[in-house]
Amino acid sequence: MNPTEDQIYVIIFSTLFLGGLMSTFVIAMVFIHRQRQAQNKQKLEQIKSEHEKTLLNIENEIQQETLTYVGRELHDNIGQLLSLAKLYLGSAKPEKQTEGKETINQVISEVRALSKNLNLDWVESISIEEFISQQLKKIESTGYCNTTLESEFELGELPKDQKLVLIRVIQEILNNAIKHASPDMISVRIWKDENLKKIELKDNGKGFDPSLESSGSGMFNLKKRMETIGGDISITSSPGNGTLIHLLLPN
Amino acid sequence: MSDRFIEAFFTAYPQYSIPIDLLLLIGIFIFIKLPKEKKRNIHFLLPFVILCFSVFYQNLGSYTNYNYEFKKSVNAYFGNTEYPKFNLWLFNIAERQVGTILYLMLIKSYIRPFKRKIINWMIFIFIVTALVLQFSGIEPIYLNQPIIFAIGANMILFGCALYFTDLITHPSYLNRNPLRLTSFWQMTAIIFMFTLSYISSVALIYLYEVNPVLGSVLQSIGIYLGILTLAVLTISIASPLLPNIFDKEPF
Numbered sequence: 001m002n003p004t005e006d007q008i009y010v011i012i013f014s015t016l017f018l019g020g021l022m023s024t025f026v027i028a029m030v031f032i033h034r035q036r037q038a039q040n041k042q043k044l045e046q047i048k049s050e051h052e053k054t055l056l057n058i059e060n061e062i063q064q065e066t067l068t069y070v071g072r073e074l075h076d077n078i079g080q081l082l083s084l085a086k087l088y089l090g091s092a093k094p095e096k097q098t099e100g101k102e103t104i105n106q107v108i109s110e111v112r113a114l115s116k117n118l119n120l121d122w123v124e125s126i127s128i129e130e131f132i133s134q135q136l137k138k139i140e141s142t143g144y145c146n147t148t149l150e151s152e153f154e155l156g157e158l159p160k161d162q163k164l165v166l167i168r169v170i171q172e173i174l175n176n177a178i179k180h181a182s183p184d185m186i187s188v189r190i191w192k193d194e195n196l197k198k199i200e201l202k203d204n205g206k207g208f209d210p211s212l213e214s215s216g217s218g219m220f221n222l223k224k225r226m227e228t229i230g231g232d233i234s235i236t237s238s239p240g241n242g243t244l245i246h247l248l249l250p251n
Numbered sequence: 252m253s254d255r256f257i258e259a260f261f262t263a264y265p266q267y268s269i270p271i272d273l274l275l276l277i278g279i280f281i282f283i284k285l286p287k288e289k290k291r292n293i294h295f296l297l298p299f300v301i302l303c304f305s306v307f308y309q310n311l312g313s314y315t316n317y318n319y320e321f322k323k324s325v326n327a328y329f330g331n332t333e334y335p336k337f338n339l340w341l342f343n344i345a346e347r348q349v350g351t352i353l354y355l356m357l358i359k360s361y362i363r364p365f366k367r368k369i370i371n372w373m374i375f376i377f378i379v380t381a382l383v384l385q386f387s388g389i390e391p392i393y394l395n396q397p398i399i400f401a402i403g404a405n406m407i408l409f410g411c412a413l414y415f416t417d418l419i420t421h422p423s424y425l426n427r428n429p430l431r432l433t434s435f436w437q438m439t440a441i442i443f444m445f446t447l448s449y450i451s452s453v454a455l456i457y458l459y460e461v462n463p464v465l466g467s468v469l470q471s472i473g474i475y476l477g478i479l480t481l482a483v484l485t486i487s488i489a490s491p492l493l494p495n496i497f498d499k500e501p502f
Contacts, residue, residue, distance in 0.1 A: 004461050011454045015469065018446050025415075026439050032419045033429050040425045 054228045055161050058168045065171070066117050073114055081107045123163055128155050128199075131167055132188050135174055145183050152191040155249070162229045162250065166199075169222055169233070173201050173245055176218070181205025181243060197249035204242040210235050259317035260310065267474050268313060274478070274485050275306040281489045289491050293360045294500050298437070298484035301353050305481055308345035312338055331393035340393045347396055348381055351403035354441060358410035361434040361502060362417050369413065373406045400452055404445045411442045423501030431498040433487035440480040447472055 081103055088100030116122055126134075129151050136147035158166070177186055183205030190199050210219060219235055226233045230250030237243040261268055282290065282299050289295050315322040315338040323335040331337065352374055359370040381399050390396040415438065418424045429435040451473045458466035490497040 008458070008462055008465060011450065011458060011469070012465070014454075015447065015450045015472070018450060019443070022443050022446050026442070029415045029418060030429055033425070036419050037425045040422060 051161075051228045054225055055164060058164050058225070061168060062123075062164070062171075070114055070117060073110070078107055078110055078114070081110065123167065124160055128158065128163065128166055128170075129190065132170060132190075132199075135171065136186065136188065139174065139178065139186065144178060146185045148185070148187040150187070150189045150191075152189070153197075155190060155197060158249075162231075165225050165229045165231075166247070166249070169225055169247065170199070170201070172218075172222060177201075177203045177205060177243065181207065183242065195251065197251070199247040199249065201245045201247070202242065207237045207239050207241045207243055209239060210237055256317055260313045263313070263316065264474075266471070267478065268309065270478050271306045271309055271481055274481050275302060278302045278485045278488055281485070281492065285488070285491060294433075295488050295491065297353070297357050297360060298487045301350075301357065302481055302484050302488070304345070304349065304353065305477075308341060311345075312341050315341060326393055329391070329393045331391070334393070337393055339395060343392055343396050343399070347400050347403060351377060351407060354407050355410055357437065358407070358414055358441075361438070361500065362410075362413050363421055363502065366413050366417070370410055373410065377403060377406055395452075397452060400448075404449060407441060407445050411438050414438050421501070427498050427501065431496065432500060433483070433490045433497055434500055436483050437480075437487060440476070440483045444473070444476040444480050447476055 085100050085103040085107065088096045088103060091097065091100075129149075133149055136149055139145065140147050174186065177183055181203050183203035186201070186203045188199065188201050190197075192198065219233075223233050226247060232248040234246045234248070235243065236245075278299060282295070285295060315325070319336075322338055325340060326332070326335050326337060329340055331340075355370055355374050355377070359367050362370070380402055384390040384396070384399055385392050390398055414434070418429060418435065424432075451469055455466060455469060458469060
């Protein structure tokens with residue numbers, strides 16, 4: 001074999017080698033793509049199932065709270081009204097009878113209002129702004145602390161799952177503030193910053209150390225819930241300095 | 252039509268000139284048939300531009316072989332009086348420079364937005380390097396330009412690698428079947444064309460001296476891969492008319 005033949009063989013071999021290498025590369029890419037596609041599908045299904053699980057949990061929690069609220073209303077309000085109606089209707093005086101009928105009418109409207117709370121359809125009919133306003137009014141009506149709501153822009157109609165999560169997260173934050181922070185003031189602000197929709201919840205209560213494990217797990221739960229709807233949460237607090245929470249809504 | 256004209260345009264390289272002319276006619280016919288918004292879409296417009304440009308410069312090359320005086324005057328304009336029969340200037344400008352830029356732009360249209368900046372920089376660097384090498388006299392425009400070719404081919408292969416990494420990592424690509432994407436077939440054809448062109452550019456002149464049969468086989472590989480790439484581009488233009496075979500590109 002002379003040097004010229006050698007060089008020709010090298011050229012033939014190089015051509016075949018490069019052709020083979022490229023073919024292998026492209027085929028490998030297709031195989032890797034298939035593999036990753038399957039992994040991605042599995043991951044998406046997992047995220048979807050986690051999302052559904054979270055939503056289910058949230059629905060359960062809201063229903064539990066609603067049932068507690070309904071129970072309290074039945075006992076403290078409707079029960080009292082019915083007892084009063086019984087007393088009025090038991091009286092022989094016609095004016096008491098009339099008052100008894102009016103009380104019965106009041107009971108009917110209270111029961112109607114309560115029945116609306118028993119399923120989650122109210123979530124669809126209420127906006128987040130309305131929900132926050134209702135919650136703040138409830139807090140104020142107990143005389144626990146003052147509240148303010150400032151809405152700089154309309155959140156608009158959100159999908160039911162996002163609304164459910166937001167309602168639950170806001171409820172949880174407000175409950176935590178009342179239970180643990182003893183604030184004089186709770187203020188909520190809805191605003192937009194560089195296309196990011198935000199809800200700011202601020203209280204001037206005791207505050208806490210977010211790095212502590214005891215407070216961390218609850219916050220982790222809130223964060224995880226916000227993430228399931230593509231949002232996020234940021235918490236700024238320190239003992240004695242109140243708490244500032246930003247909810248970042250998905251676009 | 253004179254015999255020389257027929258020879259220059261049709262019979263000198265019939266295995267190349269006739270198929271690409273046919274591909275251009277098919278490409279024009281399909282492009283006319285496309286809806287208006289598809290005609291403006293870069294995924295169909297750019298393959299059409301590349302097809303038209305490639306067939307145009309190949310025919311211009313044939314014309315330079317037919318009109319010797321024209322070829323000679325262009326060579327003289329570039330300062331080449333030594334080899335007036337060469338039309339390498341056309342090959343260098345059209346295929347090795349403008350062609351490289353067009354293929355880089357095509358690759359750019361298929362990769363995720365943040366990687367497009369890399370391709371923009373590559374195009375910029377390629378243009379500056381090609382101009383410097385030509386104006387400094389290192390690689391005159393009328394002679395073989397191995398350095399410019401190597402830089403361009405490497406950039407295209409790197410661009411293809413960027414595409415394939417997106418193919419196996421980006422969720423938009425992972426949701427699709429690559430075999431139903433015209434971009435996948437385009438990148439495969441481009442990767443083969445430029446890899447095997449490497450061997451041609453390095454060994455062709457040498458092989459023609461020592462083994463002309465093998466030289467012509469090697470050249471044929473390049474020619475057929477060029478036709479294959481143009482055929483893939485023609486099919487890409489037709490892809491909106493074949494929705495059962497091809498999927499929509501994610502980017």
